Amino acid sequence: MPVYIARKLAFFLLAVFAASIAIFLLIRGAGGNVAAVILGKDATAEAINALAQQYGLDRPLMVQYVDWIGKLIQGDLGRSFRTNEKVTDLVVSRLSISIPLCVSGLLLGLLIAIPAGTYSALHSDKPLGALIALLSQVGIAVPVFWAGILLSLLFGVKLGWLPTGGWTNWDVSLWGAVRSLVLPVISLGLILGASLTRYVRSAVLDVMNQDYVRTARATGMTRMQALLQVGLRNAALPIATVVGLQIAELIGGTVIIETVFSLPGLSRMILANVSAREVIVVQSTVMLIIIFVMFINLIVDLLYGVLDPRVRLT
Amino acid sequence: MTVAALSTKPVRRRPRWRTNTTLTLGIALTVGFVAIALVSMLYLPHNPNVPRIQDRLLPAGSPNYLLGTDVLGRDILSQLMVGARTSLMVGAGGALISLLIGTVAGLSAAAFGRWADEGISRGADIMLSIPGMVTALVLAATIGSGALTTILALTAFFTPSFTRVIRSAALSVLQEDFITAARLYGRPTWFILVRHVLPNIAGVMIVQFTLYFAAGILTEAGLSYLGVGVNRPSISWGMMLNEAQQQVGISSPLAMWPGLAIVIVVLGLNLLGDGLRDVLDPKLARRSS
Numbered sequence: 001m002p003v004y005i006a007r008k009l010a011f012f013l014l015a016v017f018a019a020s021i022a023i024f025l026l027i028r029g030a031g032g033n034v035a036a037v038i039l040g041k042d043a044t045a046e047a048i049n050a051l052a053q054q055y056g057l058d059r060p061l062m063v064q065y066v067d068w069i070g071k072l073i074q075g076d077l078g079r080s081f082r083t084n085e086k087v088t089d090l091v092v093s094r095l096s097i098s099i100p101l102c103v104s105g106l107l108l109g110l111l112i113a114i115p116a117g118t119y120s121a122l123h124s125d126k127p128l129g130a131l132i133a134l135l136s137q138v139g140i141a142v143p144v145f146w147a148g149i150l151l152s153l154l155f156g157v158k159l160g161w162l163p164t165g166g167w168t169n170w171d172v173s174l175w176g177a178v179r180s181l182v183l184p185v186i187s188l189g190l191i192l193g194a195s196l197t198r199y200v201r202s203a204v205l206d207v208m209n210q211d212y213v214r215t216a217r218a219t220g221m222t223r224m225q226a227l228l229q230v231g232l233r234n235a236a237l238p239i240a241t242v243v244g245l246q247i248a249e250l251i252g253g254t255v256i257i258e259t260v261f262s263l264p265g266l267s268r269m270i271l272a273n274v275s276a277r278e279v280i281v282v283q284s285t286v287m288l289i290i291i292f293v294m295f296i297n298l299i300v301d302l303l304y305g306v307l308d309p310r311v312r313l314t
Numbered sequence: 315m316t317v318a319a320l321s322t323k324p325v326r327r328r329p330r331w332r333t334n335t336t337l338t339l340g341i342a343l344t345v346g347f348v349a350i351a352l353v354s355m356l357y358l359p360h361n362p363n364v365p366r367i368q369d370r371l372l373p374a375g376s377p378n379y380l381l382g383t384d385v386l387g388r389d390i391l392s393q394l395m396v397g398a399r400t401s402l403m404v405g406a407g408g409a410l411i412s413l414l415i416g417t418v419a420g421l422s423a424a425a426f427g428r429w430a431d432e433g434i435s436r437g438a439d440i441m442l443s444i445p446g447m448v449t450a451l452v453l454a455a456t457i458g459s460g461a462l463t464t465i466l467a468l469t470a471f472f473t474p475s476f477t478r479v480i481r482s483a484a485l486s487v488l489q490e491d492f493i494t495a496a497r498l499y500g501r502p503t504w505f506i507l508v509r510h511v512l513p514n515i516a517g518v519m520i521v522q523f524t525l526y527f528a529a530g531i532l533t534e535a536g537l538s539y540l541g542v543g544v545n546r547p548s549i550s551w552g553m554m555l556n557e558a559q560q561q562v563g564i565s566s567p568l569a570m571w572p573g574l575a576i577v578i579v580v581l582g583l584n585l586l587g588d589g590l591r592d593v594l595d596p597k598l599a600r601r602s603s
Binding site: 011014015023026027137138141144150153260270275277286290293294 | 577
């Protein structure tokens with residue numbers, strides 16, 4: 001196990017390093033003269049040079065990269081060119097929206113998918129089992145933002161139960177904040193749940209066809225008992241992998257849902273800064289998201305090692 | 315418990331009638347979609363970008379405007395038809411380029427030894443953990459938004475998955491005896507890959523292409539909804555949904571049609587992919603039936 005952990009950890013660090021170079025080159029390499037874009041068309045050459053010098057934008061890319069990544073490791077994400085605010089401060093206030101949204105969406109998705117997928121696998125020949133499979137097939141085809149639009153039409157416009165968008169901050173009204181998150185979380189959770197249901201279903205189907213389940217059934221267990229006692233641990237492996245892979249999808253969904261419901265979260269901040277060419281802000285925030293996704297994948301890998309002893313050996 | 319209940323059942327396969335229904339429905343929806351996209355190049359009821367204020371916000375079923383008009387009086391049916399063309403081009407384009415790059419990378423990883431495999435597989439892992447939406451945003455910021463940028467973003471997004479699938483399919487073919495025979499006969503590796511491996515993984519490639527085509531349409535719609543995908547005068551279903559939401563608060567009929575179009579087309583392609591998988595690739599079908 002220690003060797004397995006060390007190997008996964010080393011890959012995590014390597015992956016973060018490689019991704020940081022890729023993001024840096026992508027944003028800087030294709031971007032032209034950053035200082036000129038920030039100051040706009042009417043800026044004089046002196047002003048552009050001054051700004052470039054102030055933020056070290058005139059140095060070779062290599063030096064800028066080392067400077068950026070060195071500070072990032074120490075927790076300094078840099079400052080905004082325009083407002084001189086610390087990126088860390090900008091990010092933290094946004095995370096109080098994005099993280100609850102993302103995490104509750106994932107939890108709701110799992111809460112839907114695990115029972116629904118298991119039921120439809122165990123009862124695939126009954127009407128309800130088939131209906132679940134059909135609903136999940138259709139749900140996969142629904143774009144998450146359309147689900148959001150439809151939900152806000154129904155519960156916001158028609159029934160008027162919940163806000164169609166906008167944000168009430170946690171410290172203003174806890175209830176208001178929860179209310180603004182309900183529809184976004186449901187949209188994310190439903191769509192994620194639809195695709196996860198499919199994976200849970202096929203993982204359970206797969207396990208139920210294995211010899212060890214047949215043996216368990218032969219000892220007199222019901223299908224449910226066999227699934228709970230010997231099947232679940234085996235079915236958990238592919239499901240954990242898929243959840244890990246879906247994290248990247250989930251973040252994409254969060255970006256869109258924040259726009260649908262005009263929530264001032266992390267992704268809306270990135271969208272705004274992308275058009276304002278705040279390279280440092282974009283670079284650092286994007287890097288944070290990537291580190292987060294890679295970290296989740298690391299956890300999934302380690303979990304895999306705990307769940308399945310065979311994985312540690314290969 | 316009866317003996318029958320305990321008998322070793324053969325691995326559960328999808329019943330044939332269900333495969334047939336899935337495949338038929340998938341083919342029907344997909345052919346309809348491609349046909350509409352092609353027709354849109356030759357004939358449109360109206361110019362989808364020309365506003366006619368006197369005809370604004372007509373309901374579906376109005377004379378001249380089968381599905382009604384939007385807030386500027388632009389024909390919705392014509393917009394949907396051009397949107398089909400965009401989805402076809404961007405979705406299929408992104409999936410096709412990823413398939414080509416992924417095939418080359420996957421085959422190389424499978425055939426050219428441990429270090430090539432390690433390098434390519436780990437590279438794919440790293441790319442997979444960068445959220446596609448984030449890549450797309452960054453690309454849109456650096457090279458500007460548009461259909462080509464969207465295709466590029468889809469390529470960055472899908473290529474690692476294709477690489478993984480092709481690699482594992484190729485690895486299992488490379489273990490077969492006829493490959494050993496070809497090697498003993500002195501065939502060079504590239505010849506074995508092209509002549510023996512490719513035809514044997516063609517089924518996997520077609521199935522994956524179909525499924526990523528669908529995923530590409532969904533992603534393109536999302537990006538265009540965010541305003542970093544396709545812009546007018548091109549038209550995307552995602553962009554139409556964005557306009558519907560902005561123009562009139564939320565106008566329900568306008569927010570219906572493009573969404574329905576996306577669901578039907580993506581569902582059709584997914585069904586087609588599943589149906590084809592049952593026919594072409596029994597090994598995979600067993601796992602995901």
